[in-house]
Amino acid sequence: MADIDLNLLTALDALLAEGSVAKAAERLRLSESAMSRTLARLREATGDPLLVRAGRTMVPTPHALALREQVRELAQGARAVLQPAGAGWDLRKLDRTFTLRANDGFIESFAPALVARAAEEAPGVCLRFAPKPDKDVRPLREGLIDLDIGVLGASGPEVRIQALYRDHFVAAVRVGHALLDEPELGTARHAAGHAAGYAARYAACAHVVTSRRGRRAGPVDEALAARGLVRRVAVVVPSFRAALSIAAATDLVALVPSSFFPPDRVQGALRALPLPVPTAPITVSQMWHPRQDKDPGHQWLRALVFELCKATAST
CATH class of the missing domain: 3.40.190.10 (Periplasmic binding protein-like II)
Structure with a gap:
């Protein structure tokens, strides 16, 4: 496996999609000669010619046809894994449950607006409000909750904190x-x-x-x-x-x-x-674990909570 060049996967996907060395080269921004050399390496790796001449065009072999869908899925998956977090992310397609721990006062004051906005922007999201029996940071560390909302208590040094509003x-x-x-x-x-x-x-x-x-x-x-x-x-x-x-x-x-x-x-x-x-005065904050810092869904939720709390507190 150490000798396999995974760049060949992207090249094979382009060749099978375009059916042409020249078009595949243009798609990947390579020269035709470079793409021809890549096709030669692919033939050697698979033991199959993959694309063969048929008059002025090239056609895929039966083995290439059998690989085409699998190669497309693998190439798309590789790109998704290696692209920056959140790239190409669609909020309206998000299917996820977020757990927020908050006291009854926050839920009564802010949950209606939060639920309405979440349903409008991300209809596949479920918001689960969990009871807040204490200020223990363990549920955040263990991933049992996504956001802890309330007055700051004893928390670990790694916990992220953002002030939402002041109360009295x-x-x-x-x-x-x-x-x-x-x-x-x-x-x-x-x-x-x-x-x-x-x-x-x-x-x-x-x-x-x-x-x-x-x-x-x-x-x-x-x-x-x-x-x-x-x-x-x-x-x-x-x-x-x-x-x-x-x-x-x-x-x-x-x-x-x-x-x-x-x-x-x-x-x-x-x-x-x-x-x-x-x-x-009382400062109410939202707290989360740093593992969620770059998660696009969690970033959206934090921004929404912050926006609604600021808007409500200023009225």
Whole structure:
């Protein structure tokens, strides 16, 4: 096998397709003499004349006819293997399932637009959203998921990261809740978290918080403590959606990202209020393994997620 010149495969494909040394030479941008020498090598390699004279033209031998389709497929396959990744790639013919790991807030806010665009641009693609029980990087490393979307946790040095948008926490309460009577709601002073009276009333409420690890305290508690205030956490749940469900049916105040609420800050029986204390913004990112860097399908998916998140976050 070390003595086989695979360039002969391309030459044989051209000769059998054109049925002419001159036309095959033109197709491969070679001289006629060079193509004639290549035909001689092919005859020696196959033990068959392949093309023979018939008047002023050349015709394939029975052996050449038997090889023609196989040679065409082999030549096309070789070109596909050796060309740059993505060359000649057709998105509309892509038949593939992508697995995205994200929390319920991202899915509710961005999945509808993402699914619609994907169906329009790549109808053969299936998007599978997987639950996000933790921030373990192992599923990315093992190829169990294609994209991990969320707030950056502990990740390996090889993991690629791209920031999608910034979010912040808000308080969510049911319609009719006493906190909605706050007189300074909507003002710059209130939104900045400097209304001492509102902070005291907020801390006096019972709260439902979200933590996959069952933690009750967080940055909001630290900010309240700096003002000498302590809030009572009555319920701890593993998901923001569960926190919102409880807040909608009780007087408990839920702490959730603002992306759960549309621009008018209303969601069914719930209303979103600014927090009375400042908290650090949240950066939501998409993460992937470097093995997917040059994959054209994965590049398309990453670009689509980035575009939709930027567009939604800016509205």
